[in-house]
Amino acid sequence: MQIKLVILDRDGTINRASDEFVKSPEEWHPLPGALEGISRLNHAGFHVVLATNQSGLGRGLFDMAALNAVHAHMLKSLAAAGGRIDAIFYCPHAPGEGCACRKPAPGLLQQIQERYGIDLKGVPYVGDSLRDMQAAHSAGCAPHMVLTGRHPDLQAPSFPIGFPPDTQVHADLGAFVDHLLGDATDRDKTS
Template sequence: MLSANNLVILDRDGVINHDSDNYIKSLDEWVPYPSSITAIARLTRAGFTVAVATNQSGIARGYYDETTLHAMHDHLMTLVEAQGGHITHIAYCPHGPDDKCSCRKPLPGMLLNIQQLLGLESLTGSWIVGDSLRDLQAGEAVGCKTALVRTGKGVKTEQKGVGLKKTKVFDDLAQFVEWLIDS
């Protein structure tokens, strides 16, 4: 039976793949960090359930459509499965910052969606791994333990230092996974 303690929720851009201030608008622009795919597969093989929660306001801004987003996510899943891993669910928010939705991080809507989809009573004890404060705030709102990676916007987030007292900090997703499995 799935336990919240075995759930790891990942942000996408800046954690799994390179981020861009100009948005990741196509499959060609979606470039995973080489170690992230292996790290996700390693989590799966160690008995963890992996989900992704990603803000994708580029859809609302008209930079790309949901078909393009699904192509990126299908490619991600194919890469992970080729390494012996599995991503259980990818939740995304297609809304812009002014759309007043409940799913855009730092609000916890996507995480609650993952919780419901997986049939968990709560997310207390699960992990959220992100590169921005909003990722961590979304996780904290539902009882997740938080990890910041220095990839993507992570170094800037760490330098600001705001809201990071309980957060573990790692160079990248692979370092987090190694620590989690070995601890």
């Protein structure tokens, strides 16, 4: 039996994104309802994993200690809301480094697939940017866009060029969770 998995982007999906990068715990601010949404996923039996570009490392804007401090703060805040993130996968490279892990490349998602030994076909990937949706599509995930980050005005079905046609749009992470758990409840009622 395959585990129930949801993959999330971080900045703009769980917490407020910043053009200046999130460089310290003090700069990390959860989006309304995001922590509660993750907790609801956990309580419904889903494992939640992060796949996040952290090019501030490659750009020299913060170091590993700072990134670890931000993630420790995020995990502590999430635990206080009754939730957890099972693993954090991140790309430390700057945009010009040509790595295979920086989204829109699917490398981070392939790492998740290898770590968990599962097929990602249909696994929900939730993010706030075109590159998130492209990475999700390339890895076979179901792309879910939230409007809390880089594309607040995006409206289905008239996606801009480059968006996978199967992208589903949600107001925020909580609305995605409502959608996913509503679908799961509907499936349970019919089986």
